[in-house]
Amino acid sequence: MNRLISPLLLLLLAVAGQSVCAEQASVQGARVWTDPAKTRLVFETSSAITHRIFPLDEPDRLVIDLDDARMESNLPKVDLGDAVLVGLRGGVRGGSHLRIVLDLKQPVRAKSFALSPNERYGHRLVIDLTPKDGSGVRRVALPSFPDSSLSKGAGRKRAGRGSPVVVAIDAGHGGEDPGAIGGGGTKEKDVTLAIARELAKLIEREPGLEALMIRDGDYYVGLQQRIDMARERRADLFVSIHADAFANANAKGSSVYTLSYSGASSEAAKWLASRENSADLIGGVDLSTNDDLLATVLMDMTQNATIEHSTEAAAMVLANLGRLGVVHRNDVQRAGFAVLKAPDVPSILVETAFISNSEEERRLRDRGHQRQLAEAILDGVKGYFRKYPPHGVLVDASPRSGSGGGGAREYVIGPGDTLSGIAKQHSVSISALRAHNGLNDDMIRVGQVLSIPEDS
Known part of the structure; x- marks a missing residue:
């Protein structure tokens, strides 16, 4: 009996050994993404894979060893402008292992992690x-703007001049996240970036407006990071651009969303749970030094006001998109989109069209149509700021005529403003300012709008 078992065991072991060899992991694809903060490498593998990373110097290199793996695709080429990478090369190590070497421009810090399969990707x-030293990171260049009739007065100051009104432009998706994909292969991430860039160009030409591009390349920015970037630059409006998809290929038209009140409530709770994040939200009031009830009331007041202003901006953008073509819904929609949850920045999400509709997909690829969409969004943004200019902003009270003449100027009173200071700032006499606005004394209030006389 033992004589029979031994050969059988040997056969089973041999089959098991062949099975293990057959299950060697394969690297089926590799990509490089470069954003302003980092360079990301992504390796697609047939299964979970064990790896080790270590640096080498003179010259600077980073070695990635993949255990029991083989390469089934070419390694990607690297953008010459990448801050850290020169190139990638690979080879077999020890007969069954894979070694990939990154040639570097400088020493780096490397962080690695595995992602499980989802509906779009495998391992x-x-x-x-x-x-490593924090230098050489690529930064997204921000446009500069000349002084104009739409410039900050008593508000934020930069470089010794009045600050412009900041519009944060968020191109949805990016990098590993392509967003929706149309029947013709058009990726939402490409369309949103193209429209965002067109909008930024138009904003640059508007006196006193500044564009803050949240994403200005094919890379992914986390949803919370998008909010943080807008808040860090104290944006006056956040516009997130998307291209919708639906199972029904006949669905078409634009939609504009704001945050739902239920989404606002849940987000407010999250902010209040982290005092270091919420301490600077309410106009300089440090929530960490106040009781929970006051903090909650202040937070709710701020977020409700933000949603109301978001709705005003969304309605104006939707109206202008309606002049361009079909809208999917005639009224502003509400949803719990994560990128709309900044408690103190009015935020809207624009679904420009249905990329799942073949006709709308074709238009979304067209540069001319992309520009028309950007122009419609801009017209809505300008309409919102004309009606609700940020505190301390001087604006044209009426659109400019074709002959180049300007309308009356209006100034929104901000915290710390005085009538004498406003008169001095705009080179008018206090008496003329009083007379022009029907004031009996020098008392003014935050949020009050003053008309600035042209000739005084």
Whole structure:
């Protein structure tokens, strides 16, 4: 009996050994994404994979060893402008293992993590690279704007001049996240970036407006990071651009969304749970030094006002999109989109069209149509700021005529403003300012709008 068992065991072991060999992981694809903060490498693998990373110097390199793996695709080429990477090369190590070497421009910090399969991707190994000394990170250039009739007065100051009104432009998706994909292969991430860039160009030409691009390349920005970027630059409006998809290929038209009140409530709770994040939300009131009830009331007041202003901006954008073509819904929609949850920045999400509709997909690819969409969004944004200019902003009270003449100027009173200070700032006499606005004394209030006389 033992004589029979031994050969059988040997056969089973041999089959098991062949099965293990057959299950060697394969690297089926590799990509490189570069954003302003880091360089990301993504390896698509047939299964979860064990890896080790270590640096080498003179010259600077980073070695990635993948256990029991083989390469089934070419390694990607690297953008010459990448801050840290020169190139990638790979080879077999020890007969069954894979070694990938990154040639570097400078020493880096490497962070790696695995991603489980989802509906779009299989197993992935992600490696993020940042310069070790913090230098050389690529930054997104922000446009500069000349002084104009729409410039900050008593509000924020930059570089010794009145600050412009900041519009944060958020191109949805990016990098590993393509968003919706049309029947013709058009990726939402490409369309949103193209429209965002067109909108930024138009904003740059508007005196006193400044565009803040949340994403200005094919890379992914986390949803919370998008909010943080807008808040860090104290944006006056956040516009997130998307291209919708639906199972029904006949669905068409534009939609504009704001945050739902239920979404606002849940987000307010999250902010209040982290005092270091919420301490600077309410006009300089440190919530960490106040009781929970006051903090909650202040938070609710701020977020409700933000949603109301978001709705005003959304309605104006939707009206202008309606002049361009079909709208999917005639009224502003509400939803719990994560990128709309900044408690103190009015935020809207524009679904420009249905990329799942073949006709709308074709138009979304067209540069001319992209520009028309950007123009419609801009007209809505300008209409909102004419009606609700930020505190301390001087604006034209009426649109400019074709002959180049300007309308009357209006100034929104901000915290700390005085009538004498406003008169001095705009080179008018206090008496003329009083007379022009029907004031009997020098008392003014925050939010009050003053008309500035042209000739005084």
